[in-house]
Amino acid sequence: MAQPSSLLNDRRTLVFVLLAPVLAFFIVFNTIPTLWLLGLSFYNYSLTSGMPPEFVGFTNFVNIFFNRNGIWSDLSRTFIFVACAVSLQTLLGLMLGFLFWGSRNMPGRRIALTLLFTPMVLTPVATGTFWRFIYDPTFGALNALMGLFGATEPINFLGDPTFAYWAVLAVDCWMWTPFMTLMTLAALGSVPKAELEAAEVDRLTWFEQLRLIVWHHGKFILMLGMLLRTIDSFKTLDLIIPMTNGGPGQQTRLVAVELNKQAFQSFNMGWSSAYAVLLLLISIAMTSVFIHVLNLRRRRERS
């Protein structure tokens, strides 16, 4: 970018002034706490023991590695959850997005979309509690509905280990498919109409249009949506606590649930810090993959 040379001096201060607030936020609320977290992960520190923190080196990490508190099963459970949630939500979101794409003239489209988007703005605390009620085998609407269709035995969705995990996943999908629909609509909206019309003239097949034009323009936004969903579903906590609290047994114990328990019920600050550091590394790795894919597209465009 060519800037008038007289502005050079000015520019350096300007950069600083513009970035200062964000950096201030960043340092106070991110850098300091993260360093704190990192430091604490080498200590044995329980808030309720009344003992000062004790330096233990890599003990916490070694214990995690050797599966203390069963964290590997939590991780695998979480990865399956993320994979299922993101792919299901993306698929459903794509379907609904394409469905709504051509409905510009539908009467009440704005209301219909608002209704569709409502699940994602519902307070998760209330969502979890109410879904527990809907799933309830005695009072719940879902079992009553299934009864109408001839189901004889009510299903204890959240109390039965075969169903609990999937029942929670279903609620997550209900909540976040609308988000992927929104992202799909945005992605489709970013496709220039002129190119589609040109394709029409060139008699490209529907599939070719999709592959050559829609995918080319829309994939960035779609990938971004998937990235955000991956990050967020990795953190799923506030839905699970009211619904199952990690149970039955450990069926729905995802990493965030276990971390919450270790940090704010057992107050094992040292151990939890080590766990958190590990999770941060995992998230950074996952995000890097996405960012890498996103950047590939940009780099290709530039070349």
Added chain:
Amino acid sequence: MSDRFRRGAYYTLLWSVSLLFFTPVAWIIMSSFKTREEILATPPTLIFTPTLDNYIELFTQNQNFLQQLGNSVVMSLSAVVIAVLVSFLAAFCFSRFKPKGTNFLMFILLSIRMLPGPAVILPVFLMFANFGWKDQHIPLVLFYAMFSIPFSVWILKGFLDGVSVRFDETGLANGGSWFHVIFKVVLPQVKPGLIAAFIFNLIFVWNEFLFNFVIGGVQTQNIPYALAVGTYSDGGLNWTFIAALTSIYILPPVAFIYLFQKYLLAGMTFGTVRGEV
């Protein structure tokens, strides 16, 4: 005729999908007009005489309700306004001057969003405890703002990249200050991005519970806190309270989604389109 029929079928399908997703919410709203006995009736009742008692009770019995609602409104609005403003400045800087390490900074900013809530809040709690910031509005608002910054920067950077540098140059050449250029020339052009960032972060802070519970306190409690605490009443599950409060609390975000829908959609294109989607 068949075309009209097909269109009718198509629209019916779309509406059914929307309604299907809305059904559980409708169930909550419906429950808020029922008595406790009706909510717990088996099989669940669809026909009942609506009552406003739950709402009346909400406003009269719960002395902290107005404080909680006030906290929710004030804290989410102020946090998000601060976040969007700060992010806009940073995004402008990233977009125009591309200082060294822009990509790295953008990535690192996202890192605070990557961690599960308890991991984020653990060191922040210890920090707040040591600094005496717990249960105070301003630190909590600033923390919420921090949490809303990354996403806002990302959206706004996309939009600003789409605003031609010519505008800056013309503005400066005409004798305007940078201040003038940033706020008077560029800002209005990224309105969809600002609104999208605003709404998305508002929804997050509006519904946030864990941080409020851990680093907030008696003074700063918000409505999700009230919902979590009020789930149980007198030993039983307080269905009427949850239903009524949820139904009220969902109104503002739903209204936002309805009013600013086109900005929301445009916002999520991250600036790749600036017109209507």
Added chain:
Amino acid sequence: MTKYTTRPSGLMMPRRQVLKGIGAMTAAAAMSMPVTNRAFGQEAHPLAGRTIDMNILGIAGWLPSSLSVAMTPLFNDYVRDRYGYEVEFAFAEAPFSDLFQRAATSLATRSQEFNIIISDSQWIGALAEPGWILQLNDVIAANPGLDIDWYSQTVIDTYMAYPDGTENIWGLPQEGDTIALFIRKDMLHDEAEKAAFQEKYGMPLPQTFEDFEDLTMTDFEKVADHFNRPDEEMWGTAMQYSRVYDFVTCYLYPFMFSQGGDIWDASTGQVEGILNSDINAMAMTQMKDWLKYQPPGATNFGIAEQIDVFTTGKVFSCFQWAAVGLAMITEEMKANDQVMVVAPPKHGTGDAADRIYTMGGQPWVINAFNDEEKMRVAIDFMNWWYLPETALEFARRGGNPADRPTLTADGFDDINPWNRAYKYMLEPGRSRDFWHHPKYAEMLAVQQEAFTSYMTGQTADPMQALNYAACNQQQILFDAGSAAQSPSRSCITATL
């Protein structure tokens, strides 16, 4: 946060009972409270003329907590008349599962956010060990009003002493609580049911409190079976199996304790070999078998869900904390005299049959970081709380005091329907609490996972679940320096 949205019907109930029972005495006590105090005249008090803000943290949705909150205006009257100062109370609440989190995150900052806290009994260690709450021995020595004749040693062991068996006092009972059996009296006393039961099982249907005193679980199973009619949406009984907080634990322990099982050796911190015993495995199997007499959602049942099924008439009986009696017996049930509360059955057979149930209830604890003024008010508050007339008023409103004079007063049994059962279960040896160790939350979480894993069928072998809990608890205690032994080698393979 105040939210005593107590159903008015609930609060009315004991009052009417009182009129039937010990009307004269209670009414006199209630009326005389401010009057007699005024007669004493004001005493010199350092806070005279001042207004002090006090914050109480209580348990959300827990009746006895909200009852105490509702009674604080009486304390205001008391100190105004007696000492000439004013108190402005504010209340915060958190649900059972989150209350410790709420208290600990605040106390860890040495904050005075909460001046008085209603703690759960098992948290005493975790609150006392870091020095967050005030040790009360000196306070009790200086305040004769707090040197009280408690109903049984169980009260002291449960709510007051830490470490177990010492004389260090950290809490004072706010609400005494035991498990009781709530029964649909109308169904039990139905002549046709009686005849049908006699016909089917060759024994009479137990009818009175005394009948249930002698009843064993084996016989009660017949009763539950008799009234278990899923086709009519009526089930025999309800217990708690939920993963939340300590719910399944509190309901499994009676099966273990009563038949000779134990959970740890408090002196050596040994868990392995004690928790994972054959008796305890059998106890788990028995409790799981009881699911067949309970509604289909029973594996999720906690306190609230039980109240929902009992008050909507879906279960014939319910093992429930005496403390939520007010919520268990609706106005309508009361009007129709539909509920009786008895002692829960014994476990085992013949002479070996015994009942040792889990203690519930909560102590008051006092924030150690209170400044002098707040401390003074907190201690005045305790003195007031244990005045005979306050204790009686608490009982009248539906609470459960734990001191001998109130519990043995004439007519106490008739104040609330559950009082007799509560008192019966509070007798020495009939109820016990479990760990007060600072690692309580962690040990509990492991165990809740293990128990619910078995109860829901995720883990088929009860011994496997017990091994998992025992090994992990042994490790927790060993890491905390409380256990002499580290987990045994076999623990490497312990999974759910």
